[in-house]
Amino acid sequence: MPWATSTYMMKLQLLVIETDYCWRKALLRMVLDPKATSLHSDYGSFDRPLGGVEGHERDVEAAVDGSSSGMAQSSDVYQRQPLLPGAPSKNKDKGWGGVSSSSEYYDDDEDDKIDGLGHIRHPNVPNGSGSDIVKLDIPAPLREEPRFPKEKWKTLLAFFFMVVNFILTTASLAMVHERVPDRATYGPLPDVVLDNLVSQDWALNVSEILIMIVSNSATVFIIFHKHRFIVFRRIFLLMGLLYMMRSVTMYVTVLPVASKTYYCSPKANNSSPLVITKRVLQLISGFGLSINGKHTYCGDYIYSGHTVVLVLSSLIIKEYSPRRCQPIHWLAGLMSLVGIIMVLIAHGHYTVDVLIAYYVTTRLWYIYHTLANNPYLKQHGPNNFLARLWWFPMFKYFEKNVGGTVPRQYDWPLPWPRRFLAKHPNRDS
Structure with a gap:
């Protein structure tokens, strides 16, 4: 039954293609920072044709298909303010279709310090860690003065x-x-x-x-x-x-x-x-x-x-x-x-x-x-x-x-x- 074998091979080929497509799509999601998919993102953008998840899905699909217009939109979507204001970017190389891989998203190994618990600490953030937690020194509350002092x-x-x-x-x-x-x-x-x-x-x-x-x-x-x-x-x-x-x-x-x-x-x-x-x-x-x-x-x-x-x-x-x-x-x-x-x-x-x-x-x-x-x-x-x-x-x-x-x-x-x-x-x- 050659027609059955041919149909089986076509299905197997489609499955491999679909699996490869999903892996590429997931990899791009990881690299392009999943924070941008949030509907209430704190990061700004210059051009966002579609808001929220729909716009991000469209950009990822365009990147998978190799479309230049899709990558331009993706670059616009993920162009954001630096995570650490005032920290100069050391790596100016571009990666993954024009998306910056500088310190706006990641820190170089020479700038990061790992403490004894395995947490990454940023030198520009006091008491900071890789989880973006900043310790604030809150002063002790003042003692309330009595309403009717003896004097x-x-x-x-x-x-x-x-x-x-x-x-x-x-x-x-x-x-x-x-x-x-x-x-x-x-x-x-x-x-x-x-x-x-x-x-x-x-x-x-x-x-x-x-x-x-x-x-x-x-x-x-x-x-x-x-x-x-x-x-x-x-x-x-x-x-x-x-x-x-x-x-x-x-x-x-x-x-x-x-x-x-x-x-x-x-x-x-x-x-x-x-x-x-x-x-x-x-x-x-x-x-x-x-x-x-x-x-x-x-x-x-x-x-x-x-x-x-x-x-x-x-x-x-x-x-x-x-x-x-x-x-x-x-x-x-x-x-x-x-x-x-x-x-x-x-x-x-x-x-x-x-x-x-x-x-x-x-x-x-x-x-x-x-x-x-x-x-x-x-x-x-x-x-x-x-x-x-x-x-x-x-x-x-x-x-x-x-x-x-x-x-x-x-x-x-x-x-x-x-x-x-x-x-x-x-x-x-």
Whole structure:
């Protein structure tokens, strides 16, 4: 059967040709870099008639068939940017139908170094290897700064600011005492409240007892506050500002004594530094209160220091004590109100002194905490008119590192029980 043998030989010949064609095609794929067949290649090209795999298949088939146009397209397709920018090409020979076989695709043996693990390292790539992996030195992450830093030295500075202004207030009172109008010649000014209340000297002692209770209660709440240093810093700064303004207002305008029965020390008719210093030390030793017999100088009227302490203590308890302590908030407010009424009953201050003190204390408190709780208001800007306050630079210095509203959190202030009883002894405020 010669026709069967002939058919078998033709099939065998076609199989050999097809196998040879596939081998040539696969070899060209390997040489011409299979990366170019990717649909999302990172390498550029000058001319790509067909995108993706179809274009590459066409080029390979043209190269197998020996077509010059196909090889031109293949050369255009595989013309790319150097793999290592800045590395000069040493081998300029062309191979495989015009495709460059220089260092754009392969490295010469003299440029490559093989490490102990058999990896090829390129001299132009730091810590590089034949797998195109580049080691990047990533710096260690920075330690996150706390949102509510203690800054104890700032708290100490604010305390000194308050002490200096308290001394300035007592010095102002010591000098004003010599300028107070004579009570025998000038009686109390007309006052709609005092004119209808009979003076009671005991009422002033009641007011000062309430001052001690409310102020000490506010201090206890601050001590047990987790961010106590921030709160103390704010209170010291506010008290310092209030004392500073009071020292000015009482000095520029001196009012007659409001009470007809309150004891005032005789005038020395001498304002020497030694006399002023003795009076200042006497007032400081009694913390500015008359219940201990140290406050015997008159003239500190505008504005009321008793009202300032009562109102400020009530605001501290309401703002920095637990929210569930509503009865304590109401009790502190009631005690402050009773203390202010007792001051008026004792004729310790005029009514205008009390009103000005309440207004100045509350406005300063609300403005300060509005600035402190809003980060955008801590910066100067064309629309931030609060930044024009004269004490804004001091506020910005003390509050610039506080990252938001101080939360109502509390802990034990002493170190020795906390080590045994606290769940997180290493936590920082």
